Amino acid sequence: MSKSKKKEFQPNEFVVYPAHGVGKIVSVETQEVAGFELEMFVIAFEKDKMTLRVPTHKATEVGMRALSTPDVVSHAMKTLRGKAKVKKAMWSRRAQEYEQKINSGDLIAIAEVVRDLHRADDQREQSYSERQLYEAALERLTREIAAVAGNDEKAAAEEIGSVLVGRAA
Known part of the structure; x- marks a missing residue:
């Protein structure tokens, strides 16, 4: 791999890391790990006060991606407008599926979780774990x-709130 090859990700760019959501690449640094020089993306997740170092050659492999395109965002908003799909499976099984969707980093899958777990004021109470998953996805x-x-x-x-409220009407 030549040094001149443009990296897929650049400093000051926002990226999505599946398990943590949106972060910003603050720099690219080289670290010595087990006697090898390893180039790393340094990604800051400001809201979580967390910094992550991801080897540049592993970035796409671990599912790191650029921000969604406006098309994907509008598809996600359309997904939110849809009717909630409530499966009859046991909660533990559904919770596992929701968690996988949230950690997939896939915006459409995350929108599905928000849609399926959203409750209008007049609907039944959410359990603590339902609310946790809903808030994480949201x-x-x-x-x-x-x-x-x-x-x-x-x-x-x-914007998301008005879509969810409008859907219930």
């Missing part, structure tokens, strides 16, 4: 939509 969705639109999370949250 946060991932909100952060990525905000990053794609280049606006703040408050605006993205309002």
